[in-house]
Amino acid sequence: MPIDQAPLRALLSRRYLVSAGPWRAFAYILTALPIAAPIGAVTALLALPWVTALARLPDGILPDGGMLVFMFVSLVLFAGFGPLVAIPLATVERARIGLIDPRPLPSPHPPAPTRPLAWIRARYAETATWRALLYAAFLGLVVPATYGAFGLLVLIDVAFLTSPFVAGTATADMTVGSFTVRSPGQAIPFTLLGMLLIPVLGYLSGLIATGQAATARALLGDRAGAALREVAQSRARLVDAFDLERRRIERDLHDGAQHRLTSLTLQLGLARLDVPEDSPAAGPLAQAHDQAKELMVVLRDLIYGIRPQALTDLGLPAALRELAGRSPLPVAVSVADGVIRPSEQVEGTAYFAASEALANVVKHAGAGRADILLARAGEALVLEIRDDGRGGADPAGGTGLTGLADRVAAVGGRLLLASPEGGPTLVRVELPCRA
Amino acid sequence: MTRVVIAEDGLLLREGLTGVLARFGFEVVAAVGDAEALIAAVAEHAPDLVLTDIRMPPGFRDEGLRAAVTLRRARPRLPVVVLSQYVQDEYAAALLDSGSGAGVGYLLKDRVVDVQDFVAALRTVASGGTVVDPEVVRRLLRRPKDPLAALSSREREVLALVAEGHSNSAIAARLFVTEAAVGKHVGNILAKLDLPPAEDTNRRVLAVLAFLRA
Numbered sequence: 001m002p003i004d005q006a007p008l009r010a011l012l013s014r015r016y017l018v019s020a021g022p023w024r025a026f027a028y029i030l031t032a033l034p035i036a037a038p039i040g041a042v043t044a045l046l047a048l049p050w051v052t053a054l055a056r057l058p059d060g061i062l063p064d065g066g067m068l069v070f071m072f073v074s075l076v077l078f079a080g081f082g083p084l085v086a087i088p089l090a091t092v093e094r095a096r097i098g099l100i101d102p103r104p105l106p107s108p109h110p111p112a113p114t115r116p117l118a119w120i121r122a123r124y125a126e127t128a129t130w131r132a133l134l135y136a137a138f139l140g141l142v143v144p145a146t147y148g149a150f151g152l153l154v155l156i157d158v159a160f161l162t163s164p165f166v167a168g169t170a171t172a173d174m175t176v177g178s179f180t181v182r183s184p185g186q187a188i189p190f191t192l193l194g195m196l197l198i199p200v201l202g203y204l205s206g207l208i209a210t211g212q213a214a215t216a217r218a219l220l221g222d223r224a225g226a227a228l229r230e231v232a233q234s235r236a237r238l239v240d241a242f243d244l245e246r247r248r249i250e251r252d253l254h255d256g257a258q259h260r261l262t263s264l265t266l267q268l269g270l271a272r273l274d275v276p277e278d279s280p281a282a283g284p285l286a287q288a289h290d291q292a293k294e295l296m297v298v299l300r301d302l303i304y305g306i307r308p309q310a311l312t313d314l315g316l317p318a319a320l321r322e323l324a325g326r327s328p329l330p331v332a333v334s335v336a337d338g339v340i341r342p343s344e345q346v347e348g349t350a351y352f353a354a355s356e357a358l359a360n361v362v363k364h365a366g367a368g369r370a371d372i373l374l375a376r377a378g379e380a381l382v383l384e385i386r387d388d389g390r391g392g393a394d395p396a397g398g399t400g401l402t403g404l405a406d407r408v409a410a411v412g413g414r415l416l417l418a419s420p421e422g423g424p425t426l427v428r429v430e431l432p433c434r435a
Numbered sequence: 436m437t438r439v440v441i442a443e444d445g446l447l448l449r450e451g452l453t454g455v456l457a458r459f460g461f462e463v464v465a466a467v468g469d470a471e472a473l474i475a476a477v478a479e480h481a482p483d484l485v486l487t488d489i490r491m492p493p494g495f496r497d498e499g500l501r502a503a504v505t506l507r508r509a510r511p512r513l514p515v516v517v518l519s520q521y522v523q524d525e526y527a528a529a530l531l532d533s534g535s536g537a538g539v540g541y542l543l544k545d546r547v548v549d550v551q552d553f554v555a556a557l558r559t560v561a562s563g564g565t566v567v568d569p570e571v572v573r574r575l576l577r578r579p580k581d582p583l584a585a586l587s588s589r590e591r592e593v594l595a596l597v598a599e600g601h602s603n604s605a606i607a608a609r610l611f612v613t614e615a616a617v618g619k620h621v622g623n624i625l626a627k628l629d630l631p632p633a634e635d636t637n638r639r640v641l642a643v644l645a646f647l648r649a
Contacts, residue, residue, distance in 0.1 A: 263447035265548040270455060273550060289548075296545055309520055313496050318525060325522060325574040 008214075010100075011206045021100075022202040025209035028099045029147065032212065035092065036143045039085075043140025046074040082133045083124060089139070090132035090220045097213050108222035111379075128222075135219040143212065150208055157201060160194025163187035232412065236345070239410045243307075243348055250306040258299055265292040311351050315341050319351055320372055327358055329370055329387075336375035342433040349411045350374075350383050353429045356404045357385040365389025365425055380413075381433035384426060391423030401427075437561050440480060441466040442473035442487040442499060443518070452486065452547065459554045468492070470502035477506055477513075484561045485515045488544070489526060500526055507534030514560045516540035518547065522571050528644065531565065536640040540566040540600070559600040565640050566600030575646060583646060585627045593620040598643040 010021045049070035053063040063071065087109075094105045108128035112119050123129050159166075164187040268289040275282050303309075311319035317335040324331035342350070354372055361370050367389030375382045395401040395417065405415040413431035439461045443449040446468075453463045461484070465476035469492045477485060485506060487499040503515045511534035519526055519541065527541040540560040546568060547553050556566045572595045583591065589610075596606045603621065607614040621639070628645045630638050 259445040259447055262544065262548065263445075263451050266448070266451040266455065266550070269548050269550040270451075270458065273458075293545070293548060296548070300545070304521070309490075310523065313490070314523065314525075318523065322521060322523065325524075 008210055011203070011210055016206065017199055017202050021206055024100045025206040028096065028209040028213070029150070029205055031096060031099065032139075032143065033147065035089070035096075036139050036147065039089065039136060039140045040144035043137060044144075046078050047141065049074050078137075079133075082136060083129045084120075086132040086136040087123060087129060089136055093135065093139075093216050094220055097216050100209050101213050101217070105217060105221050108220070131219045135216060138215055138219070146208055146211075150204060153197075153204070154201060157194050157197045160190045160197065163190045163194075232410075235410045236412075239349075239407070240345060243345065246306050247312075250303055253299065253303050253306070254309075258296075258303065261292065261296055261299060265289065265296055268292055307348070308351070311347065316347050316350055317374060320354055320374060323351070323355055323358065324372060327362060327370070329362060329367060331358065331370045331372060333372045334374070336373070339374055339376045339381070340433065342381050342431065345411050346381060346413075346431045346433055349407060349413065350381060350429065350431055353383060353404055353408060353415070353427075354385060356400055357427045357429075360393070360400055360427075361385070361387040361389060361425070364393065365391075365423070367423075367425075376433065377430075379432060379434055381431045383429040383431070386424055386426045389423050389425055390421075391419045391425050392421045393417060393419035393425050436460060436462045437484055437558075438462045438464045438480065438482045439484045439486060440464060440473065440476045440482040442468070442470065442476075442485070442491065442502070444468045444488060444491045448547075455547075455550055455554070456486075456557075461557070470498040473499070473502050474506065483514065484557065485513060486557065487515070487517050489517050489519045497526065500529065504529060504533040507539075511535040512538060512563070514538035514540075514563065516542060516557060516560050516566070518542055518544045519568075520544055522568070522574055524571065524575065527567055527571055531567075531640065531644050536644070537565060538563045541568055541571065542566065543568045543570055556600060564600050564602075565598070565643055567598040567643060569599055572598050572646075583628075586624060590620050590624050590627070593617060594624050594642060594646055597621065597624075597639055598646055 010016060010019065013019065013021075016022070049067060053067055053071060056063070091107070094107060097105050108131075109123070109126065112122035166187075268285065272282070272285050272289055275285055308319050308322065310322045317333070317339070320333045320335075324333045341347070358370060358372070361367050365387045367387035370385060370387040373382075373384040373386075375384075393401065395405065401415075401417065408415045408429055408431065411431060413429060416428040416430070417426070418428075419425040437460075439456055441449060441452050441456070441463055443452060443466070449466050449468065453466050456463050464480040464482055467473050467476050470487075473485070473487055476482075485503065487503055489497055489499045491498040500517055503517050507513055507515060513534065515530070515533075515538070517526070517530055517540070520543075522543065530539050530541055533539070538560055540556055542553070542556060546556070559566050576591060576595060583594070586594065592610065593606060596609060601609070603617045604614050607617045610617070621642075624642055625638050628642055630641050630645070
């Protein structure tokens with residue numbers, strides 16, 4: 001069986017019966033038994049008042065007070081304590097699905113705090129939890145019935161297959177429906193029937209296992225999340241590739257062009273000292289020297305714009321301070337305690353965000369000053385850029401805010417903007433940052 | 436003759452610097468390419484001045500600066516000039532904090548190409564002065580919430596020039612005032628920054644430090 005095949009396609013394959021498929025299905029069903037049995041017992045107990053009440057309804061008997069209390073209590077127990085069982089159960093089932101389905105089934109639960117109470121509160125608020133509870137109910141109600149019927153069929157088949165031996169040794173007669181088997185010879189048709197039933201049972205076990213696995217995938221998987229995560233990952237990979245390329249260009253320029261230009265300018269400076277000021281060469285030489293110096297500034301700014309050295313060397317706080325220093329406005333940078341160094345990707349994005357936001361402030365805000373704040377809030381790195389300008393910043397206005405939001409989203413962060421007419425403007429960027 | 440050890444990993448610039456220094460009457464006793472070799476060369480030659488790049492192998496981070504601070508821990512009065520790729524107040528402050536606090540320079544690498552200014556800065560440091568790159572000074576002056584707010588604008592101007600390594604007479608010439616007026620400004624600055632009278636040269640450095648840390 002090719003590793004990427006889904007169980008249903010395996011089941012539809014012509015070679016299903018001679019593949020590992022039936023055995024995998026059988027293993028899946030067999031391992032479900034110890035799980036489904038206790039769950040089924042508890043679910044049946046909790047469902048009993050409801051089943052009873054529903055069964056009486058066609059006879060026109062409405063549930064009385066006592067029954068209502070039972071129904072209510074069972075519902076409260078199911079909804080109240082169910083998730084505590086359903087969540088670990090879902091974990092087991094997600095792992096067990098690997099027996100017949102090689103595609104991984106990632107958990108839909110986002111990370112939650114480890115403190116018990118906070119964990120419970122977070123989990124009870126998630127749809128994923130209630131879908132897991134629905135699966136538990138499925139495991140408790142549908143699975144035992146299906147498996148029971150299947151088990152009965154298996155037993156009958158075993159009886160058919162062994163009937164000649166039983167008929168030969170038994171003292172009593174064997175009765176199958178209206179037929180009575182008295183000798184091994186008479187049992188032969190039943191044996192043949194039993195042999196014919198084997199492939200049917202093989203397909204049936206596959207069908208049952210596939211059905212259960214599909215239910216598990218539907219209820220326990222990350223419904224929309226999986227596809228979105230795939231998109232987010234490929235976007236993050238693209239950003240990564242760009243970052244790598246920028247870094248390479250920056251290094252090439254710095255190690256090559258910048259060094260040579262500095263050396264050349266130095267030589268021109270030296271030559272200037274040797275040329276008397278009144279000689280005809282002095283003027284052009286001075287011009288060449290000045291132009292080389294200007295070119296050095298241009299090149300340095302270019303390299304700086306690609307990826308500032310200070311970011312790589314000294315980290316975000318120092319790079320932000322340098323950025324602030326370069327701004328034509330007075331910009332104060334405050335870094336809160338407890339800010340850890342994030343991943344290179346997040347660091348680069350945070351810096352890019354600050355740089356863009358500050359450029360916007362200078363270009364559009366008409367501000368007198370700006371403040372940059374870097375802090376950590378839980379698992380997020382928070383960057384705030386505020387100015388005392390005229391406000392009214394509009395992402396649709398082509399102020400670079402949309403591109404900024406895109407770049408922030410690519411690493412799983414988000415950008416918030418508050419910019420009332422008349423100001424002040426606050427840009428807040430939240431980026432994921434695990435300790 | 437001032438004996439100099441140069442540490443710079445770029446071969447072209449290293450040779451350029453050696454040429455410039457030789458031309459202006461410095462004796463380059465060693466020109467090396469990394470921080471480890473710098474420390475070894477200083478131990479061997481006991482130079483009068485060390486000129487080092489900050490970013491050097493193997494990590495290309497702040498190896499040169501750390502070597503400079505190490506060297507000044509052993510010899511607090513060893514004059515050291517570091518060349519930086521970019522303005523970094525922390526680097527400048529770390530350097531000024533090292534050793535005796537005097538005889539240090541923090542210059543942007545670009546400054547090298549203005550040969551005469553560069554050589555003047557090296558001479559100032561070699562004779563125990565302190566030179567902070569004008570770009571660093573310019574940036575510090577624009578900082579908001581400045582604890583140096585108590586200073587008048589003229590006093591800030593004077594302090595900036597002190598940080599750039601100028602003597603009182605040079606400052607007087609630049610600002611078109613008498614040397615006595617500059618002396619009075621410096622006295623006021625020291626008083627406002629709460630630097631009690633002590634050895635005069637060190638107080639000037641302390642004022643520059645306060646300026647950097649502000």
